[in-house]
Amino acid sequence: MNAEVKFLWHKETDVSGLDMIIVPGGFSYGDYLRSGAIARFSPIMQELIGYAKRGGPVMGICNGFQIVLEAGLIPGAMRHNEQLKFICKDVHIRVESTQSMYTSSLHKGQVLTIPVSHGEGNYYIDNDGLKELQDNDQVLFRYVNAHGETTPEANINGSVDHIAGITNKQKNVLGMMPHPERAMEQLLGKEDGKQLFESILQALAVA
Amino acid sequence: MFKAKVNVTLRPSILDPKGKAAHHALQNLGLTNIEGVRIGKFIEIDVQASNEEEARGIVESACSKLLANEVMEDFEIQFES
Structure with a gap:
């Protein structure tokens, strides 16, 4: 996508000169204790937390979402999937807000098909926290069916309010369970994820 | 040295x-009198401290920083006498 990417090792402590940081998926530290709980204390994370608090864009995908949650950059926590299964399949998510750099080029109500691959993606937040997320327009993506409806079956892992992706209050930190980076090329089956990265690049170019 | 026993449970x-x-599995085994099951974590911690109060402070800090996620979990600390 014509963007230069720099890989940062977890022991590194220099995050200068970056336009944004993506915390990818995986199973850091074997998911021991809780997903993301140990990775949250790696040296790079201390720098990343500072970067995010200064307003730097940070996107956590899957295990990356769990890590930014554990780091307290986004409110809430992850439980095991409601039906206790590891879910690895394409799901539909609906764009709920375009008031963020991540979704500004997308359309509200647009349905994207993006794969998920996780065992602990059952998002939890208490009622007051949820209300705050809703009032501040922090929910960017919800799990829906192919028609864009939030049916009970569409909520694949049991997440509170069908939440698939949310931001912090300042909207510079996004956490999402689906993997947009795995939907980048029609030749490989799907490319809806590309629109999300195009939106980000566009927002960064303007900024 | 103090030995702490920590229970981390979901709220x-x-x-x-x-x-x-x-x-559900216990019900299938015929243990139908069991009305509910909650699963948490049991953690044993050895702490070097001069008294129990100090040891408790250290273990509490370990729990709230890492071992329990207080968004959804509670913890309980007991010391072996």
């Missing part, structure tokens, strides 16, 4: 899928 209001699955 009562939080759905526990693992406990639910175990409960």
Whole structure:
């Protein structure tokens, strides 16, 4: 996508000169204790937390979402999937807000098909926290069916309010369970994820 | 040295899928008197400290920083006498 990417090792402590940081998926530290709980204390994370608090864009995908949650950059926590299964399949998510750099080029109500691959993606937040997320327009993506409806079956892992992706209050930190980076090329089956990265690049170019 | 025994449990209001699955299996085994199962973590910690109060402070800090996620979990600390 014509963007230069720099890989940062977890022991590194220099995050200068970056336009944004993506915390990818995986199973850091074997998911021991809780997903993301140990990775949250790696040296790079201390720098990343500072970067995010200064307003730097940070996107956590899957295990990356769990890590930014554990780091307290986004409110809430992850439980095991409601039906206790590891879910690895394409799901539909609906764009709920375009008031963020991540979704500004997308359309509200647009349905994207993006794969998920996780065992602990059952998002939890208490009622007051949820209300705050809703009032501040922090929910960017919800799990829906192919028609864009939030049916009970569409909520694949049991997440509170069908939440698939949310931001912090300042909207510079996004956490999402689906993997947009795995939907980048029609030749490989799907490319809806590309629109999300195009939106980000566009927002960064303007900024 | 002090030996702490820590129980980390999901808050009562939080759905526990693992406990639910175990409960379901126990029902299938005919243990129908069992009305609910909740699964948490049991952690043993050895602490170097000059008294129990100091040891408790250290273990509490370990729990709230890392061992328990206080968004959804509670912890309880006991010392072996």
